[in-house]
Amino acid sequence: MNILISNDDGIHARGLRALADALSSLGEVWVVAPDREHSGASHSLTLNRPLRVTKVGPTWYTVDGTPTDCIALAVKGTMIKRRFDLVASGINLGANMGDDVTYSGTVSAAFEATLLGLPAFAISVAARRRADFTAARQVAVLLARLIEKNGLPADTLLNVNVPDLRASEIRGIAITHQGRRRYGEIIVRKVDPRGKAYYWIGGKKPSWEPSEESDFAAVTAGFISVTPLHLDLTNPTALRELRRWEFPWDARDEAGDSPWSPRRARGNRSSTD
Ligand code: MN
Numbered sequence: 691m692n693i694l695i696s697n698d699d700g701i702h703a704r705g706l707r708a709l710a711d712a713l714s715s716l717g718e719v720w721v722v723a724p725d726r727e728h729s730g731a732s733h734s735l736t737l738n739r740p741l742r743v744t745k746v747g748p749t750w751y752t753v754d755g756t757p758t759d760c761i762a763l764a765v766k767g768t769m770i771k772r773r774f775d776l777v778a779s780g781i782n783l784g785a786n787m788g789d790d791v792t793y794s795g796t797v798s799a800a801f802e803a804t805l806l807g808l809p810a811f812a813i814s815v816a817a818r819r820r821a822d823f824t825a826a827r828q829v830a831v832l833l834a835r836l837i838e839k840n841g842l843p844a845d846t847l848l849n850v851n852v853p854d855l856r857a858s859e860i861r862g863i864a865i866t867h868q869g870r871r872r873y874g875e876i877i878v879r880k881v882d883p884r885g886k887a888y889y890w891i892g893g894k895k896p897s898w899e900p901s902e903e904s905d906f907a908a909v910t911a912g913f914i915s916v917t918p919l920h921l922d923l924t925n926p927t928a929l930r931e932l933r934r935w936e937f938p939w940d941a942r943d944e945a946g947d948s949p950w951s952p953r954r955a956r957g958n959r960s961s962t963d
Contacts, residue, residue, distance in 0.1 A: 691717030691838060694774040694803070696760045697782060698795025700727045701752045705781035705823060709813065712827035713778060716834050718749070720772065722764040724795075725752040729784070731795035733758050733802065743769055757799035765806045776834055777803035780813035781826045785851050787816075787905040788869035788898055791919065800847040804921055809837050811848035816909050825857040826850075829914050845922060851905055851915040864913040869904030872897045 693713050697706045701723040710719050725744070736755045743763060744752045751769060753760045761777065764770055779799035786794040796812045803810035813830055815821040829850060842848070849868075853860060878890045898906040908915035 691775045691834070692772045693717050693719045693834070694761070694764050694770075694777045694808075695719060695721045696723050696757055696764070696777070696779050696799045698724065698728045698731055698757045698779075698799065699783055700724050701746065701750075703727075703783065705783055705815070705821070705826075708823040708827055709778055709781045709830055712830050713776075713834055715831060716838075717775070718772075720764065720770055720774070721747075721750045722760045722770070723750075723752060724757060724760060725754050728756050728795045729782075730793050731756045731758075731798065732793050733798035735759060735762065743767070745769075757795040758802045761799050761802040761806070765803070765808065774803075774808055776837060777808050777810040778813065778830060778834065779803075779810070780850075781821075781823050781830070781852075782812070782814035783821055784814060784818060785816035785909065786812065786814045786849060787851050787909065787915070787917075788871040788896070790871060790896070791849060791868060797847075797849055797919070800849070801919075801921065804845060804847045809842045809847075811837070811850055813850040813852065815852045815854060817854035821854060822856060825855065825860050825914065826852040828857060829863065833916070843918065846918050846920055849905070849915075849917045849919050851909050851917075853909045853912055853914070855912060859912065860914060861912040862914070864903075864908035864911075864915055866903055866905045866908045866915045866917050867901075868917055868919065869901055869906040870899040871906075872899060 695710050697703055706723055710721050713719050734756050735758050741753055741755045741759055746752055779796050782796040786797050791797045800810035800812040811833055813826055815826050882888050905915040905917050
């Protein structure tokens with residue numbers, strides 16, 4: 691198996707090495723990771739400047755870009771002439787659950803791999819500073835084997851969250867849905883040495899909506915959470931609802947009021963008034 695590994699904590703992160711070590715038991719491992727931390731980078735792609743790649747080991751590379759850049763370069767660039775069988779992202783220090791997956795560079799690296807047609811999973815440990823990666827390493831190997839055997843459903847990646855527990859304390863693996871976080875981000879305001887205000891986002895421990903089969907519930911109860919995430923963000927219930935709405939379209943090519951101007955939108959008037 692040719693395995694590609696990336697992360698959003700950067701090339702020096704302990705979790706990256708732990709994942710590479712663990713999966714090297716299954717095949718050849720290639721690492722392409724950002725040269726610094728990009729937590730919260732989401733699915734951003736660098737388009738306004740060139741990217742530099744530095745080879746730091748026989749199969750290890752850093753990129754001065756985002757996790758998504760790393761996957762795009764590793765898969766579509768010319769530096770590694772391999773067809774990857776699996777892409778794994780992590781092991782992230784900090785959980786990536788519920789609505790927070792949209793901020794996550796770790797999940798986005800797996801997302802990018804899925805867009806490029808490769809089976810992928812993202813793996814995170816629900817610890818803030820120091821983490822014991824033993825359980826995460828074990829589940830990464832297990833998942834890689836299962837994905838090799840079964841493949842993954844189309845357009846789907848796996849988002850894995852491991853409780854901050856010893857492997858022997860973990861109660862099992864739960865297949866979960868993405869939970870709902872309760873909005874509670876703290877914006878800290880402070881003053882810099884020159885007397886100017888600055889702001890810093892974050893800091894509060896997340897809380898979430900109670901839901902028995904969510905990622906949050908599983909990890910809190912001591913289970914490893916495995917959530918299948920779909921690339922298609924369409925809400926099927928809302929799709930049906932919106933199709934019952936009326937969307938009058940004032941089709942005109944000449945200059946004048948836009949059909950979306952407040953005056954026109956208010957009355958839904960026809961083009962002849
Ligand atoms: Mn991170």
